[in-house]
Each structure stands twice: as C-alpha cells, then as structure tokens.
Amino acid sequence: MDFMREIDDIDRRILTELQRDAGQSLDTIGEKVGLSRNACWRRIGALEKAGVIRGRVTLLDAAKLGLSLTVFIQVRTSAHAADWLKTFSTATKTIPEIMGVYRMSGDLDYLIRAQVADMAGYDRLYQTLISKVPLSDVSASFVMEEIKETTALPL
Structure with a gap:
C-alpha cells in the first residue's frame, strides 16, 4: 500500500x-x-x-561526547553469498561505533558511516570489523567539515 x-x-x-x-x-x-x-x-x-513514525529519539552532539571523528568506510568484497552477507550484517550491527551500513550500486559494495573519537578509535573499529568478517578491500574517508546533517525528511 x-x-x-x-x-x-x-x-x-x-x-x-x-x-x-x-x-x-x-x-x-x-x-x-x-x-x-x-x-x-x-x-x-x-x-x-501505520509505521510512518518509526520511533522518537534524542539527537546528541557527538563532539561534546568525545566522538568528534566521522568516517565513511568503503567496502568491496569478492564474497556475495548469503552466509557472508549474514555474517557482515551481524558484525556491523553489533559494533556500536557504526551508525549506518548501506549496500551500494556501482563499483562500491558497501558504505559504512561510523562515529569515533579519533584515528586510534578508527583503527580499533577497523581491527574489530576485519576480525569479524573477511573483506577484500577497505578504505576510509574522514569528514573534515560537516556542512549539512539532518534527520528530517523533506515533506
């Protein structure tokens, strides 16, 4: 409907x-x-x-909570079997620093958005992720300036 x-x-x-x-x-x-x-x-x-309102949350200031580094992690994999996807999905859902995971079209298989304190925090996240699921290629981009961030949908 x-x-x-x-x-x-x-x-x-x-x-x-x-x-x-x-x-x-x-x-x-x-x-x-x-x-x-x-x-x-x-x-x-x-x-x-009806499910239009999925929940109500409080938005927090990540920097004021010591999580000032936003990272986008690009993942490419040669594994596309259902069991690998289940392992990947479970792993990313259990890592609290991971805020979003998206299956992508094109050359990139998955895009992960994470929030960490610093580069050492990112390295811990990376080590945790690769210990839980085999990945072919992982690269990261770090946010230098947040220009726009919103949770509001355009109605």
Whole structure:
C-alpha cells in the first residue's frame, strides 16, 4: 500500500513539527497545526500504527561526547553469498561505533558511516570489523567539515 496518498496536509505539518522537536507537547503541536490536543494525539497514534513514525529519539552532539571523528568506510568484497552477507550484517550491527551500513550500486559494495573519537578509535573499529568478517578491500574517508546533517525528511 502506498501510504503517502493517505497523508494529508495536517499530517505533514504534524510530522514536520515532530521532526523539528519530538519533545513538544501535544498542546503545542496541536496549536501549530490547528488541531485539538486529542485530535493531534489520534493522528500521531495512527501514523505510528501505520509505521510512518518509526520511533522518537534524542539527537546528541557527538563532539561534546568525545566522538568528534566521522568516517565513511568503503567496502568491496569478492564474497556475495548469503552466509557472508549474514555474517557482515551481524558484525556491523553489533559494533556500536557504526551508525549506518548501506549496500551500494556501482563499483562500491558497501558504505559504512561510523562515529569515533579519533584515528586510534578508527583503527580499533577497523581491527574489530576485519576480525569479524573477511573483506577484500577497505578504505576510509574522514569528514573534515560537516556542512549539512539532518534527520528530517523533506515533506
């Protein structure tokens, strides 16, 4: 089912407000979108039930927590069997520094986004990763400046 056809302008405004600050009270969100507290609560519940809202989180400042180095790890592999993919998936899901893992098209097989304290932290992450799963080629790029980072989807 294409759920996007069922989302109206008020739902979009609610979702925009929640993406901006999920800690807002129902009263505040309702005022901003022109609904009562209860109507707003019902719509948010329906969006959660439909899976449009997957969860609510608090965004943290990585640098203030001593995790100031963002690294993108490019992985190429010659193994493409289901058992290798399961091992790779399990390994990357269990390493807390790994924030995202993406299977890619083109020359690159996987792209990993990780957050570490420094180069020594990256080296520990690298050593942990290669001890858990065989990889053909691994290279890394380190973020020097974050120009834009958002979790908000364009609605």
